Amino acid sequence: MIEPLGIERNSVVTSLGTMVYYTPTKDPWPEVTENDPRPSLVFLHGFGGGSSAYEWSKVYPAFIPDYRVIAPDLIGWGRSDHPERNYKPQDYIQTIIEFIEQTADQPTAVVASSLTAAIVIRAAIERPDLFKCLILTTPAGLSDFGEDYSRSFFAQLVTTPILDRFIYSAGVATEGGIRNFLENRQFARPQRVYSEIVQAYLQSAQQNNAEYSALSFVRGDLCFDLSLYVTQLTIPTAMIWGQKSQFTGPEIGRRLAALNPDAIQYFRELEDVGLTPQLEVPEVMTALVRQYLQKLQTSELMPTS
Numbered sequence: 463m464i465e466p467l468g469i470e471r472n473s474v475v476t477s478l479g480t481m482v483y484y485t486p487t488k489d490p491w492p493e494v495t496e497n498d499p500r501p502s503l504v505f506l507h508g509f510g511g512g513s514s515a516y517e518w519s520k521v522y523p524a525f526i527p528d529y530r531v532i533a534p535d536l537i538g539w540g541r542s543d544h545p546e547r548n549y550k551p552q553d554y555i556q557t558i559i560e561f562i563e564q565t566a567d568q569p570t571a572v573v574a575s576s577l578t579a580a581i582v583i584r585a586a587i588e589r590p591d592l593f594k595c596l597i598l599t600t601p602a603g604l605s606d607f608g609e610d611y612s613r614s615f616f617a618q619l620v621t622t623p624i625l626d627r628f629i630y631s632a633g634v635a636t637e638g639g640i641r642n643f644l645e646n647r648q649f650a651r652p653q654r655v656y657s658e659i660v661q662a663y664l665q666s667a668q669q670n671n672a673e674y675s676a677l678s679f680v681r682g683d684l685c686f687d688l689s690l691y692v693t694q695l696t697i698p699t700a701m702i703w704g705q706k707s708q709f710t711g712p713e714i715g716r717r718l719a720a721l722n723p724d725a726i727q728y729f730r731e732l733e734d735v736g737l738t739p740q741l742e743v744p745e746v747m748t749a750l751v752r753q754y755l756q757k758l759q760t761s762e763l764m765p766t767s
Contacts, residue, residue, distance in 0.1 A: 463541060464662040466519045471541070474564040476557040479543030483534035483565065484515055486526045494530055501594075502566040503529035503755075506558065507536065508576030508600075508738070509679040511634040511643065512663030512672075514540030517575065520744035521751065532565050536578065538675025540666050549678035551686050554578070555585045562592045569594040571759065573751055576600050576709075576737060577679070580688045587694045595758035596699040597751055600737055602710035603688035607717065610682075627673060634676065635667040650706040650736040659741060693722050700728040700754040702747070704735035728754060 465471075468488040473480050487494045503525055505518035515533040522531045535542040537557050538549060547553075558581065562570060571594050574582045579601030586593045633639045640663045645652035666672065678684055703715040712731045719726040730750065732739055740747045 463514065463665055464516055464519075464658060466523055473542075474561060476537060476560040478537045478547075478553060478557050479545055481534055481537055481543070481557065481561055482541040483532055483561070485533075486523060486531055491526050498530055500528060500530045501568065502570040503531050504562065504566065504570055504572045505531065505533040506572065506574035506578050506582060507533075507539070508574075508578045509539075509675070509684065510576075510648070511630070511676045512640055512665075512667035514662065514666040516540075516662040516666070517738060518573070518740055521573075521740050521748050524748045524752070529571075534561055535666075536675075538678075539672070540669070544669060544671035544674060546671055546674055548683055549675055551581055551584065551684055554581045554684070555588060558582065558585045559589050559592065562589075566592070571595045571597070571755055573597045574599075574601070575740065577602065577604055577684060580604075580686070581684075583688065583695055583699075584691055586697045587691060590696050593697045595755070596697050597702070597754050597758070598699065599702045599739060599747070600704060600707050600710065600715070601688070601701060601718070602714055604685040604710060605682070605687050606710070606714055607689050608687065627677075630673040630677060635664070635672065637661075637664055640664050640667060647708055648737045649742050650704065650734050651742070654742050688718060689721060692718050692726075695722055695725040697725060698758040699726045700730070700750075700758060701726060702730045702732060702739065702750055704737055704739050704742075705731055705733050706735060707737045709737060727758065 468486050468491045469484045470487040473482045505522050507513050507515055507517040514535050518533055522533055525531055538544050579598035580603045641660045644655045649655055701715055701719055703712040719729040735742050
């Protein structure tokens with residue numbers, strides 16, 4: 463796996479297996495000690511063939527001086543365990559809660575992306591005591607406002623036994639498959655996809671049993687209607703939405719934000735950006751995360767803007 467300079471690998475045990483996470487503790491970064499005064503800041507990657515903590519690796523080093531940065535590979539992804547199971551949203555709600563319980567000693571700020579970000583909202587509803595604020599990029603359940611992703615052609619295609627594994631091994635977990643998806647579906651501008659990104663996704667996608675989580679995502683087993691839950695959120699939140707996100711456009715994000723303006727204090731649409739602005743325009747995302755961390759942690763609830 464590709465890691466930034468000075469990263470230490472650690473792990474915790476969850477109810478579904480061992481979850482690997484990365485913290486910047488080696489030279490040139492400060493060593494993490496039991497008395498470290500810096501608050502925790504957790505970065506959670508999204509779902510898709512080859513997803514891993516690498517997704518935030520161009521952003522989180524900027525926060526090391528002020529925060530104890532923690533970036534895990536979720537269960538079923540990256541270096542974490544890959545149980546042979548059909549994953550459901552509650553699997554990730556539970557393991558994210560367990561992970562934060564074991565790695566943060568106080569309510570923590572969480573930065574998360576795409577479907578994982580939507581799942582984080584549900585985790586924050588179940589355990590609001592664990593969360594200080596949320597900064598979420600494209601937090602869609604992918605079946606929002608009554609839409610049913612599982613009825614899409616591709617979701618139906620990968621419900622066929624044997625064929626689903628073939629599609630994954632031949633069409634997803636290959637260098638060509640990864641590059642094609644990133645350039646044509648995930649990024650707004652194909653020229654922003656460079657070799658390191660492709661290799662990072664490929665290495666994660668080729669881990670043993672990586673197809674279980676990826677196929678659960680593609681089949682729609684992990685999708686849900688976030689509009690049914692978002693009104694229960696009580697944690698100060700900012701949403702950032704790529705204008706050219708092909709899976710769920712910013713109009714869905716605005717509708718979700720409007721359901722709970724007390725909690726969702728900020729909504730920002732980014733022009734000429736796709737699903738993962740943290741990789742496509744990391745310098746912009748770094749500035750926005752820093753801005754929203756300051757605002758969400760120091761100000762009272764405000765109207766959505």
